[in-house]
Amino acid sequence: MTALPANTQMSLQDFLAVRDFIYGRTGIFFNESKQYFLENRLNRRIQDLNLSSYREYLAHLQGLGGKDELTQLFNEITTNETSFWRNPPQIEAFQKNILHEAVALAKARGSSRLRIWSAACSSGEEPYTLAMICAEARDGLMRGMQAEIVATDISERVLALAREGVYGSYTLRNLTPAQVKGHFIQQGPDAFKVRPELQQMVSFRNFNLVDYPGYRMLGSFDVIFCRNVLIYFDEAVKIKVIKGFHESLQPKAFLLVGHSESIHSFNVGFELLHFSKAMGYRKR
Ligand SMILES: C[S@@+](CC[C@H](N)C(=O)[O-])C[C@H]1O[C@@H](n2cnc3c(N)ncnc32)[C@H](O)[C@@H]1O
DSSP: OOOOOTTOOOOHHHHHHHHHHHHHHHOBOOOGGGHHHHHHHHHHHHHHTTOOOHHHHHHHHHSTTHHHHHHHHHHHHOOOOOOTTOSHHHHHHIIIIIHHHHHHHHHHTTOOEEEEEEESOTTTHHHHHHHHHHHHTTTTTTTTOEEEEEEEESOHHHHHHHHHTEEOTTTTTTSOHHHHHHHEEEEETTEEEEOHHHHTTEEEEEOOTTOGGGGGGGOOEEEEEEOSSGGGBOHHHHHHHHHHHHHHEEEEEEEEEOTTOOOGGGOOSEEEEEETTEEEEEEO
């Protein structure tokens, strides 16, 4: 078998076959302008596996070693950009408004547990931000309440980083010095480890958002954050994912999507909520 030279071009036919495979497995839709991106990412895998064509790579994915390679593929093709306290107005809407209402609804149900899902959590900054907010409310709003944060992603690479919980200062840039001091232990010049109290509040697991029957295994939630991932899906997948969230939410519970990801046009049983410089949704 001859290895592909690093600059081997992906034919349009190869691209369409790979693109359709990825779409079927992840819901991520690459249009023609992303051919170079895929070529770049997958050339690496093809070389490492000593394969000689994209067709062989697809056969490998569908063959005996396919499950492990799928993990590698997901690591390669996902975009995992994130940071602590990302989109501050929306995080503050959660802290100042949504959390209060969610706690009141949970208490009215007779529950002392608040369940939050960070769907597509990447390397953990989003769920740890939510844990931080709940921990800071420990002696006030959250008194007598336990917060459980379920954080999921399809990339094992970022999930491993999230479980480790060690971050550099760039991703912490939106936090106040008091928050960094209160929630992290500095381990090196630019290495801050999330304190065990926060880590205990978050459980990380691999979950693929196109695994529609799997949603019910995660249980019911008071708040779902699904930010900056719907943009990678086409309309058909978005509708099914949002339906999955709808079914996973408690009555009147909350869904927060990324600021460029309106779900309003889908009219799927959510009411739009306006906050100061942020929006959210509530299950009708
Ligand atoms: C840009 S990050 C968003 C992280 C975080 N929610 C935020 O807003 O900062 C998008 C994440 O979605 C994940 N992702 C993409 N497709 C997915 C799928 N089908 N199921 C679960 N996660 C997926 C990627 O692995 C990536 O970590």
